[in-house]
Amino acid sequence: MSELLAFGFVQKGLIGAALIGSICSLIGVFVVLRGMSYIGSGIAHGCLAGVAFAFMMNWSPLVMSIIAALVMVVLIELISRKSSLKMDTSIGVIFSIALALAVLFIGMLRKYTPDIMSYLFGNLLRVTVMDLWVMGGIGILVAILLLLFFKELQFSTFDPEMAELSGIPAALISIMLSVLMALTIVVSLQAVGELLVLALIVLPASTAYQLTHSLKRMMLISVGLGVFASILGLILAFYLDAPTGSTIVMILGITFFTALGLRRIRVQSKPAVNSLNKN
Amino acid sequence: MIAEIQNIDQLVSVSGVTLGYPGVIALSGIDFEVHKGEFIGIVGPNGSGKSTLLKGLLGLLPLQAGTIHFHGSDHQQIRLIRKRIGYVPQKNKNDLQFPALVREVVLMGLYAQIGWLRQPQKIHREMALESLKNVGMAEFSERPIGELSGGQQQRVMIARALVASPQLLLLDEPTASVDIYAQRAILEILEKLNRQMGITILMVSHDINEIVHSCDKILLLNGNVNIFGTPNQVLTKDNLKEVYGDRIYVYDHHGHPHVLVGDFSE
Secondary structure (H helix, E strand, C coil): HHHHHHHHHHHHHHHHHHHHHHHHHHHHHHHCCCCCCCHHHHHHHHHHHHHHHHHHHHCCHHHHHHHHHHHHHHHHHHHHHCCCHHHHHHHHHHHHHHHHHHHHHHHHHCCCCHHHHHHHHHHHHHCHHHHHHHHHHHHHHHHHHHHHHHHHHHHHHHHHHHHHCCCHHHHHHHHCCCCHHHHHHHHHHHHHCCCCCHHHHHHHHHHHHCCCCCCHHHHHHHHHHHHHHHHHHHHHHHHCCCCCCHHHHHHHHHHHHHHHHHHHHHHHHHCCHHHHHCC | CCCCCCCCEEEEEEEEEEEECEEEEEEEEEEEEEEEEEEEEECCCCCHHHHHHHHHHCCCCCCEEEEEEEEEEEEEHHHHHHCCCCEEEECCCCCCCCCEEEHHHHHHHHHHHHHCCCCCCCHHHHHHHHHHHHHHHHHHEEEEEEEHHHHHHHHHHHHHCCCCCCCEEEECCCCCCHHHHHHHHHHHHHHHHHCCCCCEEEEEEHHHHHHHHHHHHEEEEECCCEEEEHHHHHHCCHHHHHCCCCCEECCCEECCEEEEEECCCC
């Protein structure tokens, strides 16, 4: 282990793993509870179009993927609010176009660009000091906003209609969450890749959901699992010479199915309640 | 425009109201008044506009015609008025497997009052517990909302609507899809809130017989038909036939009208 930590790129990878693991799993709690996974998937594909365009124009992939992600959020919200289409249809329309644009831009690149592949599959061991600063900044922003607006997020997630009626701007809270999710996906792309970033958002939160009935505890468990799986996954990937993203997701997959099994055992072992006392 | 208050006890005045959705008029020419401390039932067949009327009162639907005044204030000031109205929506619209304890769900009713960037204090937690006591659910305060029965969950939603001490409580079919024991328990709680605590109640129900004993007045609705008065005034055979059709029969049950549907000989 000590020889592992002697490598600078491993140290940066471990810090990156902890940061990405915590941001993704924190925002993931609300993504899971609000059923926003499909939006996340759409945004991730949209980012790829931004990255490909950046490579084509020789611009910054980070800036272009942020712009692409935010454009995706705005377009999805606009189409679902201004048309009679359901949210999942508007996501499907926008993310298909974004994916087509990504393929088009990649095709227009006249030379082979290995960096594009790192955005598809990710590699935590290639994160730079600059990447860590960006991850840290976005992580602090996400954590502060989720904590500051915790009660508004809680109410508008549980019962959006009543939250809006009582004076909480549920639509605005929803847009804020979409923007934070977009930023989270953007900063995670290079580390875990476009194909696996959604797993890091959804799996720790879904696992935590099986283990608690408290939203605050769900957030804590989710973050703990996200950080644990990311660091363990990175170490295992190093020793097994395996891709980091998939190793992390496999660990999260195992914890998810374990939690699912535990919940089933707990529900089945509960004594039956007399229905006459349940009015 | 501030309406002239005809009666100091008048809480809501609805006059010539038309409500609907784009291209569809659901209700027209609705007139009724609610006085402080009254328990009013809104009944009518499916699609008669009962829930639409509640949405209109809450300002979720714009008025196409007519006026609504709440305690003298014009309905245009709906954002202010809404704070004085407690609302219990139809059951199962929200995710009841959400990770929240019963007391946390009730506390949500105070979030707008607590304000942005502020956390609930001890006094708010005490208010939530008091509200749970009023619906007989205090002992369940630490239980996850998802572990309660349908009737218990509905009582928690009533506690959430009550926690901010509203002047008017609106309920949209609170006893729908719960068993008869739970229906009775919910109605007994609403009667207690109305009779003992003086809370004014406006409740939509699909079941006339269920609420006829609890209500001071009934609003019988169906599109442009609206008949308002005491249960004995409203629930006559002629009125019910106009709203529900011919196969309706009304008989007197200990001084209250009881409604049956079917083919009965006179």
